[in-house]
Amino acid sequence: MIEVIDWQLSVVSKFQEKLPQEKYVTAFTCPAKYDDRGDWVNSYLTQVADTVLTVSYDPINIQLTIGNKVFGIQDFDGYTLPNGKVLVDATSLALPEVVHLFRLLKHKKTPFDVIYVQPSGYNERKEKSLDRVVSFDLSDDGLGAQQLPPFVGFSSDASMCLFLGFEGHRVGSIIHSDEYNTNNATCLIGAPAFQIGWENQAFANNYKQIQELSKNMNARLRFAGANDPIKTYETIDTIYTSLKYDKKGLCLAPFGTKPAAIAAAQFVVNNDGVILLYDFVQKKARRSSGTDLIHVWSFAHNLK
CATH class of the missing domain: 3.40.50.10770 (Hypothetical protein VC1899 like domain (Restriction endonuclease-like))
Structure with a gap:
């Protein structure tokens, strides 16, 4: 099983002052950047990872695309990961990509970190609903x-x-x-x-x-x-x-x-x-604004 063994929490200004001592061999992220958080993470990944690969899941054909490689979700033996630590950008990636990357990294017994950046705010709808509840245009x-x-x-x-x-x-x-x-x-x-x-x-x-x-x-x-x-x-x-x-x-x-x-x-x-x-x-594009707290969770494999 995979479990969280460490949790780092910081604001953007402090986080940028202290880059990891050892680079990640690979970082996984989303092909599209939707908001300020996505722009910031994209810039950060290029600084801390040797290779940055985009990941997307196709729900129609039940396939995962990593970089320029396409394979079925049960074909993880056909995907080769270099030795070293991996970073998963959960800020931009959606649930399907995150869960299949977790499956892949568990299968390969590869330690990995997950980064997530909180927004300062979310995009509210301009029109109010009849019951006056503030709704969000996400x-x-x-x-x-x-x-x-x-x-x-x-x-x-x-x-x-x-x-x-x-x-x-x-x-x-x-x-x-x-x-x-x-x-x-x-x-x-x-x-x-x-x-x-x-x-x-x-x-x-x-x-x-x-x-x-x-x-x-x-x-x-x-x-x-x-x-x-x-x-x-x-x-x-x-x-x-x-x-x-x-x-x-x-x-x-x-x-x-x-x-x-x-x-x-x-x-x-x-x-x-x-x-x-x-x-x-x-x-939606610009669904949130700003960057707030940054989380990095480190995952390891427990063989029990």
């Missing part, structure tokens, strides 16, 4: 919620864990779908949030979904820090363990913060029988 609709191979299974028999973010309609699409069982759902809220008060925005943009789920007495809320994948992982593990006693499966829908998605990716890579959902939304 992404366009994608293919819709679907299981991400190879983390697939019978979702009707699995209990749902819904990660709540600023885009409540993404969770709403699952609640109103006949394909997924939300009768015994757990909602995971990122609290404490990146900034004081942002957890209220997550509640406000999901209150209709929470209200719908609360009609069922089995629905529940759980909390983990919005930028804390370690606590989020522990929370997922608690849910997973309790469901195993009842001989039920777990289905994760990580539509919240990226650190929470990192925890979900780590968890499905480490544990069998977990279903992973993603809706392949299309990120």
Whole structure:
């Protein structure tokens, strides 16, 4: 299994003063840069890595493209990694790319770091909704919620864990779908949030979904820090363990913060029988502004 063994936290100005003593052999990032954070990370990667490769996942053909190489998600033996440490840019990469890179790096037993830059703010919609809730203009609709191979299974028999973010309609699409069982759902809220008060925005943009789920007495809320994948992982593990006693499966829908998605990716890579959902939304340009805290999580392989 892969586990976090170190967590470095800094602001941009301090982080740039102290570059790693040893360069990464490879850094993985997204082909597109959407905002200030993406621009900053792209510049940083060129300073700290010998090679920077873009990664993209094709949900239609179920293929991963790394650099100029295309291969199936079960063909990791055909991909060669140079010896040395690897850096994964979780700021720009989406969940499908992150989880498949985690699978690849676990398969190759390669130690790696994950970098994530928090924004100073998110892009709000100009028009106010009728209920006066501040909504955010972060992404366009994608293919819709679907299981991400190879983390697939019978979702009707699995209990749902819904990660709540600023885009409540993404969770709403699952609640109103006949394909997924939300009768015994757990909602995971990122609290404490990146900034004081942002957890209220997550509640406000999901209150209709929470209200719908609360009609069922089995629905529940759980909390983990919005930028804390370690606590989020522990929370997922608690849910997973309790469901195993009842001989039920777990289905994760990580539509919240990226650190929470990192925890979900780590968890499905480490544990069998977990279903992973993603809706392949299309990120909008300039969806966030500024750079705030920078996180670097170091992952190692535990052979136990």
